[in-house]
Every structure is written in C-alpha cells, then in structure tokens.
Amino acid sequence: MGINRVQFQKGLSMAQFMERYGTEEKCHAAVVALRWPNGFVCPECKDRRHYTFERKGLRYWQCASCREQTTVMCGTVFESTKLPLTTWFLAMHLLTQAKNNVSALELKRHLGVRYKTAWLLKHKLMQVMSEREADRQLDGRVEIDDAYLGGELPGGKSGRGSENKVSFIAAVQTTETGNPLKVCLKKLEFTKEAITDWAKTALSASVHVVSDGLWCFRAVTAAGATQERIVTGGGPACVKLEQFRAVNTFLGNLKTAYSGTYHAFDFAKYAHRYLAEVQYRFNRRFDLSSILKRLLVAAVATTARPERFLRAAEHCG
Numbered sequence: 001m002g003i004n005r006v007q008f009q010k011g012l013s014m015a016q017f018m019e020r021y022g023t024e025e026k027c028h029a030a031v032v033a034l035r036w037p038n039g040f041v042c043p044e045c046k047d048r049r050h051y052t053f054e055r056k057g058l059r060y061w062q063c064a065s066c067r068e069q070t071t072v073m074c075g076t077v078f079e080s081t082k083l084p085l086t087t088w089f090l091a092m093h094l095l096t097q098a099k100n101n102v103s104a105l106e107l108k109r110h111l112g113v114r115y116k117t118a119w120l121l122k123h124k125l126m127q128v129m130s131e132r133e134a135d136r137q138l139d140g141r142v143e144i145d146d147a148y149l150g151g152e153l154p155g156g157k158s159g160r161g162s163e164n165k166v167s168f169i170a171a172v173q174t175t176e177t178g179n180p181l182k183v184c185l186k187k188l189e190f191t192k193e194a195i196t197d198w199a200k201t202a203l204s205a206s207v208h209v210v211s212d213g214l215w216c217f218r219a220v221t222a223a224g225a226t227q228e229r230i231v232t233g234g235g236p237a238c239v240k241l242e243q244f245r246a247v248n249t250f251l252g253n254l255k256t257a258y259s260g261t262y263h264a265f266d267f268a269k270y271a272h273r274y275l276a277e278v279q280y281r282f283n284r285r286f287d288l289s290s291i292l293k294r295l296l297v298a299a300v301a302t303t304a305r306p307e308r309f310l311r312a313a314e315h316c317g
C-alpha cells in the first residue's frame with residue numbers, strides 16, 4: 001500500500017467509535033467477550049460454574065467451586081482502575097487513530113482527568129504496545145541507522161552528552177524497491193555486544209542489512225544476516241543516499257512528531273516505551289480500522305502493570 005493510501009484510508013471515525021464503545025455497558029461487554037469468549041472460566045480453578053452479582057457498581061463473577069470473586073478487569077491491564085472503561089476506550093481510540101503522538105497532557109484535556117491519571121493511562125497502554133512488539137522480527141531488506149533524540153537545552157541547542165539524550169537503533173524493513181513495511185526501534189548504547197543481542201531477536205537469519213560504516217553494525221552478522229555497508233563519511237550528503245531513504249524518512253518524521261511533544265526527562269527515562277508506541281502504530285498503519293480492536297485484545301492479554309512497575313527502570317518486556 002502506498003503512502004497516500006495509508007493517509008487516506010478510512011480508519012475508525014469518532015461516530016463509529018461512539019456507536020461501538022460509547023457506553024460503559026458496551027465497553028464492559030467488549031472486554032467480557034475477549035476475556036471469556038466461551039463463557040466464564042475461573043482464573044483460580046478453571047471451573048465454569050459461577051454466580052454473578054454487583055457491588056459498588058461493578059459486576060463480579062463468583063466461582064461456584066472455589067468461591068473466588070473476580071471482575072472482568074482482574075488480571076488485565078485494566079486491573080484496579082478507578083476509571084470508567086469508557087475513559088480507557090477513548091484513550092485507546094485517541095492513541096491509535098492520531099497521526100501524531102498524543103501526549104499525556106493532550107490526553108488529560110481530551111479525557112477530562114488529572115494529569116497524573118492521564119500519564120498512567122498512557123504509560124499502561126504504551127506498555128501493552130511494548131510487550132506486543134517485544135518479539136518483532138524483521139526479514140528481507142532492512143535499512144539500519146543509529147539515531148539520537150532529546151537532550152535539548154533551553155534555547156534549542158542540542159545538548160551534546162546531555163544525560164537526557166537517548167540513543168537508539170532504527171531498523172526499517174522495506175520492499176526490494178525501498179518502500180517501508182515494518183519498523184523496529186530499540187534504545188541501546190552502540191556497543192558490539194548490544195547490537196549483537198539486538199540483532200539476534202530483531203533480525204531473521206535471512207535478512208539483508210543495509211547500513212552505514214558505523215563499526216558496530218558489523219555485529220548484525222551474528223544473527224546470520226548479510227550486510228551491505230555503505231560508507232557515507234557522515235554529513236548532509238549521506239541523508240540523501242537512496243539506499244537509506246526509508247530509514248531517513250522514518251527518522252525525519254519521528255523527530256518532527258517528537259519535537260515539543262514530550263518532556264525531555266520523561267522521554268529519556270521512558271524512551272523504550274515511547275519508541276514502542278511509535279513502532280506499534282507504524283507496524284499497524286495499513287489497517288487503521290482494526291487497530292483499536294487489536295490494542296484491546298492486547299490490553300486484555302497483558303497482566304496488571306501498576307504504577308511502581310511503570311516508574312521503575314527500563315523493562316525489557
């Protein structure tokens with residue numbers, strides 16, 4: 001699909017969204033259908049016999065065998081939320097349909113919640129995306145480049161060596177003619193060991209890598225990939241090289257989308273999650289009408305991710 005067909009596809013309109021998920025009952029039914037597609041199964045003992053009752057406006061399932069009480073949100077990323085599911089669903093809709101990134105601040109305005117609530121919502125959903133993309137593997141022709149984001153000092157100067165600067169690897173799988181298909185992003189330091197580890201998971205053995213002369217990229221061959229090195233010598237000329245068109249275009253768009261959207265510190269600390277969000281959306285951009293449904297499936301399949309988990313140092317998952 002060409003770039004214009006990506007931009008002009010219909011997606012899920014706000015009207016369609018409201019029709020499908022505009023009430024708490026509809027959202028709840030959607031989660032129940034995904035969690036227990038063949039009817040309730042006790043998470044403890046797997047028995048199917050149960051009673052249901054309501055408490056404080058929440059529907060509970062009680063197992064007839066072991067008496068375990070559960071809601072449909074228990075054991076999913078929605079666990080212990082105080083927010084209505086309609087708020088979660090609207091957040092998922094905004095994060096998946098927006099062309100550019102939606103910051104926690106924007107989410108706060110759209111959802112009418114506190115900033116901290118919006119931040120947690122966004123990070124929980126980015127975590128879902130991150131876990132879904134964790135075993136993404138590229139194949140075929142892959143353009144690779146090193147990239148850096150953040151670390152800007154007041155006045156717009158680039159902060160060399162700034163602690164908020166994030167280095168990451170960007171790999172774009174393309175068609176034989178260089179049109180972008182899938183992307184894989186990973187925050188890492190450019191050492192031979194880090195690239196080797198990354199290549200083993202992110203690249204299939206038959207990949208044909210196109211990269212510049214950065215010495216550590218030779219490590220990609222550890223995964224069995226063949227490599228075509230194009231020594232650019234750096235400078236503006238290398239950006240124009242046709243061999244790197246897909247990865248350069250991608251990184252250009254990424255930098256534009258990020259500029260001014262996120263707080264530098266927040267971005268640096270949680271870069272793995274912010275990058276996964278971009279990767280998740282890009283890799284599903286050909287089908288915007290089903291991306292919300294797919295995120296919902298992933299959210300139901302992801303276990304609870306409480307605040308202390310989200311604020312801890314980087315998780316690989």
Ligand SMILES: [Zn+2]
Nearest residue numbers: 042045063066
């Ligand atoms: Zn049970």
